[in-house]
Ligand code: SF4
């Protein structure tokens with residue numbers, strides 16, 4: 001714990017604990033420019049910050065030209081950068097969704113509607129198929145030709161997590177973006193989000209690890225033949241089509257489940273991601289390999305706890321020298337909230353130089369684009385299912401050979 005320096009050398013500055021968290025929307029300039037509010041209460045025992053240690057707070061409004069202001073904010077404001085990348089990724093997913101809808105319309109019409117090719121990016125929403133493809137690739141060295149993009153998207157996500165912890169969740173994942181938007185709505189409506197007590201939070205957080213364990217264990221038991229049997233099965237060949245139909249013809253049970261999860265996400269920050277997402281559990285484990293961690297310099301920390309209050313993962317940042325938590329999503333909200341210069345930063349080691357804001361988005365987006373771009377360049381992006389084969393399979397979707405039971409697919413022949 002840092003000790004308080006004698007007051008004689010210090011000048012009092014207005015650092016206080018806000019009664020409520022500052023808003024963190026798509027544009028979060030307020031976190032960057034206002035650390036105190038008129039109604040804020042001062043926490044007794046807070047250290048004072050010498051002027052030379054106060055963090056620089058750029059005022060982007062001084063720049064009149066919008067494009068220069070945009071570039072400046074992208075460089076200096078990690079939250080603006082993150083929101084921009086999140087919005088770009090959501091737009092990309094919407095584009096993929098529209099293309100896939102047009103492909104589905106062609107297929108379900110029996111080929112009478114105009115043909116649109118299937119966007120391979122849709123395989124990013126097939127995590128089970130991706131995990132099976134991954135194990136098959138590790139065991140045989142073969143990138144399967146049914147959902148090759150799913151394997152490369154999984155590899156890209158894992159590579160992003162090795163580079164910058166669970167940053168995929170807070171920078172790229174569209175479900176993470178939706179989840180963040182929902183808790184921000186809750187914060188606007190109710191002025192706060194509900195934080196569960198630890199005795200309930202810990203067991204709930206372990207649910208996602210149980211789900212991950214269930215999937216990994218089931219896949220672990222499959223030998224090479226069983227993996228190939230699943231990958232080349234009629235069911236797996238149309239898994240993306242089945243997923244579309246699941247949402248297009250959603251049952252009332254599934255719809256209510258999604259609605260309840262969304263409502264819970266309004267009240268509790270990142271309800272789905274924190275408690276239930278097995279992908280997030282996997283990335284949390286992989287993220288331990290990342291050398292980059294939020295690092296606190298204890299000697300200059302004034303124990304104001306603004307970092308902890310800003311953290312959407314409820315991590316006690318003000319108590320950690322390095323944030324090792326599997327819940328840290330590298331969202332940088334804590335760093336943005338810290339009022340003291342060079343005190344809370346993303347670093348590879350306690351003594352190493354901090355990673356500048358401008359490189360974070362390049363790192364997260366760059367690693368993802370490089371790995372998926374590699375798949376495109378090496379011909380492992382498009383699958384091998386022809387237009388004629390898809391048309392035939394669209395007509396057979398209700399046949400028993402296109403069903404599965406807990407990952408097990410029915411026997412099928414060479415002509416299925
Ligand atoms: S510790 Fe910081 S970077 Fe990690 S989740 Fe919390 S606020 Fe985000």
Ligand code: SF4
Nearest residue numbers: 301302304305307338
């Ligand atoms: S690290 Fe956290 S507690 Fe320390 S000065 Fe920064 S915001 Fe305050």
